[in-house]
Amino acid sequence: LPNQAQEAATTLRVATEPTFPPFEMKAESGEGLTGFDVDLMRAIGKEAGLNIQFISLPFDGIIPALQSQTVDAAISGMTITAERAQTVDFSRPYFKAGLAIAVRENEEEIQSFEDLANQKIAVQIGTTGARETAKIPGVEISTFDSASLALQELVNGKVNAVVNDAPVTLYAIKQANLRGIKIVGELVTEEYYGIAFPKNSPNVAKINTALATLLENGTYDSIYQTWFAG
Numbered sequence: 001l002p003n004q005a006q007e008a009a010t011t012l013r014v015a016t017e018p019t020f021p022p023f024e025m026k027a028e029s030g031e032g033l034t035g036f037d038v039d040l041m042r043a044i045g046k047e048a049g050l051n052i053q054f055i056s057l058p059f060d061g062i063i064p065a066l067q068s069q070t071v072d073a074a075i076s077g078m079t080i081t082a083e084r085a086q087t088v089d090f091s092r093p094y095f096k097a098g099l100a101i102a103v104r105e106n107e108e109e110i111q112s113f114e115d116l117a118n119q120k121i122a123v124q125i126g127t128t129g130a131r132e133t134a135k136i137p138g139v140e141i142s143t144f145d146s147a148s149l150a151l152q153e154l155v156n157g158k159v160n161a162v163v164n165d166a167p168v169t170l171y172a173i174k175q176a177n178l179r180g181i182k183i184v185g186e187l188v189t190e191e192y193y194g195i196a197f198p199k200n201s202p203n204v205a206k207i208n209t210a211l212a213t214l215l216e217n218g219t220y221d222s223i224y225q226t227w228f229a230g
């Protein structure tokens with residue numbers, strides 16, 4: 001029988017903030033998680049011979065959990081940034097994203113990032129959307145624990161815009177049928193998601209190798225099709 005240390009070595013505790021569809025969300029049936037990141041991480045685990053155990057955390061708790069090594073990795077639509085790379089290590093990029101501006105359908109004044117000056121804007125706490133919004137002159141920022149709560153605030157007329165990851169806002173409009181909002185202007189940023197690890201984690205190389213295999217053998221494509229086709 002394997003001893004405890006060996007057993008622990010085969011399980012990867014992976015943090016995620018599970019209200020970010022289609023990347024991570026609670027499955028409709030049961031207690032489990034589903035989404036693009038969830039499927040990708042499970043496929044990586046299979047490829048690398050690691051047992052994946054998801055741990056749900058608030059988004060702004062993920063980096064502290066990596067730093068204290070209460071988790072071994074995180075997959076959470078997390079953008080690779082220079083600032084974060086000072087405290088955690090990242091895998092190779094696995095998804096290209098960027099920030100989009102969402103407004104109500106009848107909005108005419110706000111058509112670009114420049115037009116956001118002096119506006120009321122909702123963002124998700126600890127995100128690149130929150131970081132970029134803080135740079136806008138005269139803004140009044142409302143901060144929420146999830147992107148969907150920020151978008152709901154916009155629908156409810158309490159703010160005039162949301163700055164959030166484009167694929168997530170698009171999915172909310174198209175797939176989750178969030179009514180009355182639209183995306184305007186160009187993407188505010190170009191961003192790449194990475195899997196995050198504690199600094200100097202031995203798992204980075206292992207997971208990069210598995211990710212490369214999945215990109216080559218069609219597994220990544222089929223997961224992509226599942227969540228982003230059409």
Ligand code: GLN
Pocket residue numbers: 017020059076077078079080124126127128129147165191
């Ligand atoms: N990609 C954004 C970031 O890294 C948002 C991530 C998220 O809300 N899960 O800040």
